[in-house]
Amino acid sequence: MAEPCSVWPVDEACSYGIPVDPVDRTPVQVHAMAVATEILWRLTAGIYGTCPITVRPCGRKCGSFDFFPTQTIQGVWINVACGCEQSTCGCCYVCEIALEGPVAEVTEVKVDGVVVPPEVYRIDNGNLLVRTDLAEDGECWPQCQDLGSPDTELDTFSITYEKGLPVPVGGQRAVSALAAEIIKSCEGGPCRLPARVQQITRQGEQIQLINDVDFLRSGLTGLPDVDIWLTAVNPTGQRQPSRFWSPDMQPVLRSTTWP
Numbered sequence: 001m002a003e004p005c006s007v008w009p010v011d012e013a014c015s016y017g018i019p020v021d022p023v024d025r026t027p028v029q030v031h032a033m034a035v036a037t038e039i040l041w042r043l044t045a046g047i048y049g050t051c052p053i054t055v056r057p058c059g060r061k062c063g064s065f066d067f068f069p070t071q072t073i074q075g076v077w078i079n080v081a082c083g084c085e086q087s088t089c090g091c092c093y094v095c096e097i098a099l100e101g102p103v104a105e106v107t108e109v110k111v112d113g114v115v116v117p118p119e120v121y122r123i124d125n126g127n128l129l130v131r132t133d134l135a136e137d138g139e140c141w142p143q144c145q146d147l148g149s150p151d152t153e154l155d156t157f158s159i160t161y162e163k164g165l166p167v168p169v170g171g172q173r174a175v176s177a178l179a180a181e182i183i184k185s186c187e188g189g190p191c192r193l194p195a196r197v198q199q200i201t202r203q204g205e206q207i208q209l210i211n212d213v214d215f216l217r218s219g220l221t222g223l224p225d226v227d228i229w230l231t232a233v234n235p236t237g238q239r240q241p242s243r244f245w246s247p248d249m250q251p252v253l254r255s256t257t258w259p
Helices: 027-043 169-187 212-218 224-233
Strands: 051-057 070-073 076-079 096-098 103-111 121-124 128-131 157-163 197-201 206-209 252-254
Touching (some): 027 169, 027 224, 103 121, 103 128, 169 224
Antiparallel strands (some): 051 157, 051 252, 070 076, 096 128, 103 157, 121 128, 197 206
């Protein structure tokens, strides 16, 4: 896994003293929110929080000329018509591309350097970019493109979208609570009784602690208001997002820098 590309928002109703607007935060609050975000992002398999990503899809059949119409240009045989997969839900053909999801929002689609109007496509199943005007003009998404040229040129195709799930209100409260404890640790001030304390005998001054390793192995932090959310959204302690792969999936070239 890489790292989160943005800091999670705090819970406006219960921010634990952390300003909602990042501009109003002190350096230690900025640091604490970044650390808390990374911890919870990893403990939830990296699925929460959206990141901008740009991909350059390429059809898997571009090099196979047996099944598609071809023509010669300057003596070279090239593919001039790439087909779409037939839908398993009906008798029609669906022009779609499987993106690495979940897809929160498609920001921009460009073909031949020109922005495609958003009203001619939609997202199905959380990751399928479907072209909706196929019946009108017969166009599908390009399966062949010049990957050596920027996506502002002819013969190119790119999709820019926000990948991931927006942080729910429970996650916003969890990151606020965790960041608040990190701030107290940095500043050396009083903090809540550690959640790993299991038993206290006040007169005998006996304290029984839960092993820290038990929390780590379970994917928890030891803070009840954080761990209750982690347990609810990731009960099995999954550390990597689930992935689906099929030999029928179209390969894509993904940008390694954020746009």
